[in-house]
Amino acid sequence: MTRRSKKRRRATSLEDPESTPHSTSKVTNARCLLSEELLPRNSKSGLDIRFVSHYVSCSVKNRLNFAQFSKHLGASTEAIKIDKEWYNTICDVAVIENLDKAKAALSDGDISHELFTQSRSRSSVFDAVGRRTGFLNRAAIKMACLDNAFSLTSHTLRMGSFNDKIFSFVDICGGPGGFSEYLIWRIRSGGGDAKGWGVTLAGDEATNWRTQTFREESKEGLEIFNGGDQTGDIYKKMNRDDFVNQIMKATNGEGVRCAVADGGFDFTGYEKDQEMASRRIILDQSSVILRCLGKGGNFALKFFDTFHPFTLSTIYVFYQLFESLCLCKIPVSRPGNSERYLIGKNFMHSVDASVEEVRALLQRVFDEADERLSNEGDIYSDVSILSQSVVVGDSEFCEYIKHQNLRIATEQTEALREIRWYIEHPEIPARQEQMQVKRKCFGEWHLPWPDGR
Ligand SMILES: C[S@@+](CC[C@H](N)C(=O)[O-])C[C@H]1O[C@@H](n2cnc3c(N)ncnc32)[C@H](O)[C@@H]1O
Secondary structure, eight states, X not given: OOHHHHHXXXXXXXXXXXXXXXXXXXXXXXXXTSOTTTSOEEETTEEEOXXXXXXXXXXXXXXXXXXXHHHHEEEEOOOOOOSHHHHHHHSOHHHHHHHHHHHHTTOOTTSOHHHHHHHHHHHOTTGGGGSSOSSSSHHHHHHHHHHHHHOTTOTTOOOTTSOTTEEEEEEETOTTOHHHHHHHHHHHHTTOEEEEEEEOOSSOTTTSXXXXXXXXXXXXXXXXXXXXXXOOOTTSHHHHHHHHHHHHHHTTTSOEEEEEXXXXXXXXXXXXXXXXXXXXXXXXXXXXXXXXXXXXXXXXXXXXXXXXXXXXHHHHHHHHHEEEEEXXXXXTSOTTSOOEEEEEEEEOOOTTSOHHHHHHHHHHHHHHHHHHHHHOSOTTOOOEEEOHHHHHHOHHHHHHHHHHHHHHHHHHXXXXXXXXXXXXXXXXXXXXXXXXXXXXXXXXXXXXXXXXX
16 A cells, blocks of 8 residues: 555544545545446546446357357366466466465454454445345345346346246345345335245355345245255255256246356355365356256356356356356455456357257256366366366457456455555544445435435
């Protein structure tokens, strides 16, 4: 952090951010440390909380036909090459090193959990947006943000004979249920109806479904699946298969309009390995999405870092099968973490094969890869689902990924440095503009202002 920016921090008001009226000049001060596109901007018309979503679409020349797709797709233990050239193709070595340093500066054993979480909260202008919202949790507000940016609940989608009036969705690794709560509420408060199917690990009190604490409108509408073994564990092939079969049966074989998948587990202490450790959960969620999403459907899937060839080959599969993709960090997601979402619009499957053929191929390859990942105790094992050369050979795809990775990694590094600065300055209160940002987000995302907030 530069001396100039420290000075600006000290200028921040000491008043309670939840009750302070905000002047635009303070917002300007905040902005100079923050990125152009993710964070609020002060414009003539006021605070601008929108973020720019860059999409990528596979061009005709790079779109694989079914024969090529089947040839390249396959689970294997191909040796994966990760060198300077790779990192410079999909990001930039120096940017990744800076990010690692910023992460390491926060893994100092002397920083208490309490000081860390407080400093993280004080440093982000979006922090209040996810707190005391009238919804179950912060995840519900993330879904509101994603929906606003990507029209996930749009009613314009027409999908064959399955009850057209009902917005159907699947919520994978969705407990305790903020995503579902928001989706059902959004549709019902607009006069429509929604039906969701949800799966998540059963038995863990912190993450198990809490449908009874959903908003009144959302209490009914989500059918929970725990599988024959009652675990809700999507690492188990039987559970994935039964879940998909149940949905396909209920939708007359058409699949759902929207799939959301937010799987994750506690990475505390091994954040550095987060991307490798999350390969299996991302693979299994992808498998379920691709097997139960209807033609024309959209999805949102959580990723962590997107630097490893395995991650990028998974994204590449979606790139081949959807009209457009967007990899983005949303503002309400904590800026210092590696979380990001991949959004897919309009599931097209392959141009020259039926959706059933595509689904059968993906099921076989993803199941085999899952098997390999499950057998490996070593989280650094090489497992591949698509030859790395196919990804590297598509310069349009790589340029897009590089652009997004550079943006996200640079902003994350900045955010981590900010947190570090707040840790060193425990006397500095939370960002003063937090409540102004919250009001603006609730307004733009058409959320009801929570009573008494
Ligand atoms: C960040 S939480 C999801 C929050 C959720 N989107 C919401 O709106 O409340 C991550 C979830 O992944 C689930 N999960 C992790 N591993 C899983 C597995 N193997 N099978 C099913 N769910 C899993 C956890 O149980 C947890 O509910």
